[in-house]
Amino acid sequence: xxxxxxxxxxxxxxxxxxxxxxxxxxxxxxxxxxxxxxxxxxxxxxxxxxxxxxxxxxxxxxxxxxxxxxxxxxxxxxxxxxxxxxxxxxxxxxxxxxxxxxxxxxxxxxx
Amino acid sequence: xxxxxxxxxxxxxxxxxxxxxxxxxxxxxxxxxxxxxxxxxxxxxxxxxxxxxxxxxxxxxxxxxxxxxxxxxxxxxxxxxxxxxxxxxxxxxxxxxxxxxxxxxxxxxxxxx
Numbered sequence: 001x002x003x004x005x006x007x008x009x010x011x012x013x014x015x016x017x018x019x020x021x022x023x024x025x026x027x028x029x030x031x032x033x034x035x036x037x038x039x040x041x042x043x044x045x046x047x048x049x050x051x052x053x054x055x056x057x058x059x060x061x062x063x064x065x066x067x068x069x070x071x072x073x074x075x076x077x078x079x080x081x082x083x084x085x086x087x088x089x090x091x092x093x094x095x096x097x098x099x100x101x102x103x104x105x106x107x108x109x110x111x
Numbered sequence: 112x113x114x115x116x117x118x119x120x121x122x123x124x125x126x127x128x129x130x131x132x133x134x135x136x137x138x139x140x141x142x143x144x145x146x147x148x149x150x151x152x153x154x155x156x157x158x159x160x161x162x163x164x165x166x167x168x169x170x171x172x173x174x175x176x177x178x179x180x181x182x183x184x185x186x187x188x189x190x191x192x193x194x195x196x197x198x199x200x201x202x203x204x205x206x207x208x209x210x211x212x213x214x215x216x217x218x219x220x221x222x223x224x
Contacts, residue, residue: 034212043115043201043215044154087153097144097205098167099213101153 004088009106012078020073020105022088027068032091034099035062035073037084044087044101047073083109113138115204115216123222124192132187132219134202142166143185144213145177146201154201160185161207189221197223 005023012018024033034049048055048062050071055062061074075082085104116135124130136143142161146154156169160179174190183204189196199220203213 041217043203043218045215046212049212085153097142097159097211097213098156098169099144099146099154099203100156101146104153 004090004102006086006088006102006105008103009108011108011110012075012082014080014109014111015077018075018078018082018107018109020075020086020088020107021070022072023070024088024090025069027090029068033062033064033068033071034089034091035060036087036089036099036101037082038087038104039081039084047086049091078107078109080109080111083107115202115214117200117202117216117219119219120217121220121222123224125224126192126194128192128223129188129190130192130221132189132200132202132221134185134187134204134216136183136185136202136204137214140204140206140214141183142205142207142211143179143183144203144205145185145187146203147171147196148199148201148218149195150198157187192223194223197221 035047036044038044050062063072087101087104118133144159145157148154157171158168159166163179176188179185199218201218203215205211205213
């Protein structure tokens with residue numbers, strides 16, 4: 001599993017889009033990119049994952065660079081409830097399912 | 112559909128004691144993973160159980176052990192508690208092993224005095 005690097009913190013205004021970056025320069029061709037978030041006093045929550053193509057779901061979009069060395073989680077309209085720690089995880093296909101969490105990005109959303 | 116549940120919510124123990132934490136996986140999920148989250152840190156993988164067998168282990172000493180039952184619920188046991196074991200213990204279930212979406216419970220907050 002490749003190491004990921006994220007900014008420690010970011011700020012956003014409510015109802016504006018948020019772009020959360022993640023670098024994973026040592027990622028292998030079969031490693032998936034997963035994003036989880038952890039709201040205060042809760043367990044982590046799955047957000048989205050992808051391999052090569054950009055992905056969309058009801059929560060967010062995941063944009064993966066063509067060389068796969070970086071990706072961006074996009075929240076289209078931030079709400080106060082999106083304030084959380086966001087974790088970017090590189091997850092190998094041969095892996096048993098172990099998620100290796102880093103420090104994550106703490107997102108603050110201002111009203 | 113019931114999500115992942117954990118018990119107890121909070122627990123206080125003293126150094127040297129033993130503790131058992133419990134997790135009920137989401138319906139239909141046969142894989143359970145346990146994580147330890149110290150204050151201000153990301154969760155750290157302890158081990159995973161798949162169909163009642165350990166299926167991967169992180170860098171934790173043998174005094175951390177686990178069980179999975181036929182109904183796929185799971186226990187985490189920690190012997191000889193140390194002060195550094197104070198943390199939030201998280202359980203996550205998934206429908207099978209591999210790079211799948213994992214569903215986390217709310218955690219058990221363990222304090223060791």
